[in-house]
Amino acid sequence: MSAAAAGAAAALTPAPAGADPGADKPSAKSVNARIDGLYEQAEVATEKYNGVAERAGKLREQVSDAQDAVARGQSKVNRLRDTLGGLAGAQYRSGGIDPALTLMLTSDPEGYLDKATTLDRIGSRQMLKLRQLQTAQRNLQQQRTEAAGKVEQLDGLQDALSRQKKSVRKKLSAAKRLLGRLTAQERAERERASRGGRGADGGSKVGSGGAKASSGRAAAAAAAARSAVGRPYAWGAAGPGAFDCSGLTQWAYAQAGTSIPRTSQAQRSAGRQVPLGEARPGDLIVYRDDASHVAMYMGNGQVVHAPHPGAPVRYDPVGMMPISSVTRP
The missing domain is CATH 1.10.287 (Helix Hairpins)
Structure with a gap:
């Protein structure tokens, strides 16, 4: 474990009978x-x-x-x-x-x-x-x-x-x-x-590659992800009514006419790796060493992602958790 x-x-684990509930x-x-x-x-x-x-x-x-x-x-x-x-x-x-x-x-x-x-x-x-x-x-x-x-x-x-x-x-x-x-x-x-950006990679150098998407399909995917803001998180869901993290990014690129894999681990390899400092809207920001979370970069140090149960699709700082890689499909 x-x-x-x-x-x-x-x-x-429940406290023993008779114990002060607040003591431990x-x-x-x-x-x-x-x-x-x-x-x-x-x-x-x-x-x-x-x-x-x-x-x-x-x-x-x-x-x-x-x-x-x-x-x-x-x-x-x-x-x-x-x-x-x-x-x-x-x-x-x-x-x-x-x-x-x-x-x-x-x-x-x-x-x-x-x-x-x-x-x-x-x-x-x-x-x-x-x-x-x-x-x-x-x-x-x-x-x-x-x-x-x-x-x-x-x-x-x-x-x-x-x-x-x-x-x-x-x-x-x-x-x-x-x-x-x-x-x-x-x-x-x-x-x-x-939502405060706790990762070490979320500084001012992030996304200095420009606020413009690298391609028309990346721009369309970013627009689709923005349109999903506010929709609920549901594990195993890939839209259009609800999403998990990789379901959102896959769905967004599908709206742009581009097929990418279903899982965050596979999405890490679904394009060209670019330095974090050159991130542009539509790029996939993959988190943690095991690539267990993915978001879409929107520019200005922000991503859109499906965080976890109880939290809808939303904007958050790109450095909200340790970044593993940046992929440009």
Whole structure:
């Protein structure tokens, strides 16, 4: 268990019966540190959830395509069987069914084809249809195997999503309980402190590259992010009604006609790295060494981001937390 998680658990332990409730009450500073730790852990878990969800979405499309291929393959096999049945009917009406064709219409046409001594009893058209049926059945079996494998993979990802969801909810519930221990004044002070720019990288040199976006798509993405200010935070959400941090930046670039990855870790590599001093509107500001948070630079030392539960999409100082990198998609 991490130090932040251990601290959070200790803060949630009830006092012994008969003890003075205020005697061992943790300070607002220590409670805030524990809340920050839980929010950070929840954000890491959320980005893992987003990554798994993205893979599951792609695999779900592959499963659908594979199942469509199986259906098409089965239809082809059925058509070939119908055609061969028609040939058998024609032979019957003309004086009887060729024994070779009868053998072909059994469930093992491939075994029949291996009996080379009977091949001369099959007409050229029948031979062609037989070989087509043989190939179609082989392809159908392969498609069924591939589809079953993808369904199994998808089931595994669904289980992983469920575990990640429980992890995020557990951490956010613990943070909410800790917040409830703060007074209204302490919560207000916490809110002001969270927006005050505590990182060492938020100085006057930030964004000296200019207040103008580096491209038309970056300008459009910045405009989209600004339009989302005030909308609620929701973990795992990518708009348009609610967002988590990487969901907001992905959605904003989608409005500009540009696709970027779903997670903050992947977004760090979704373009060219630029020095912090050259940041321009539309650039992605990635935070912490593990790249677990991302925001969009707006100029004038400000970013727009989706902070955490209970805090809507908003403007904050670029140096609100340690900056890992600046990416220009």
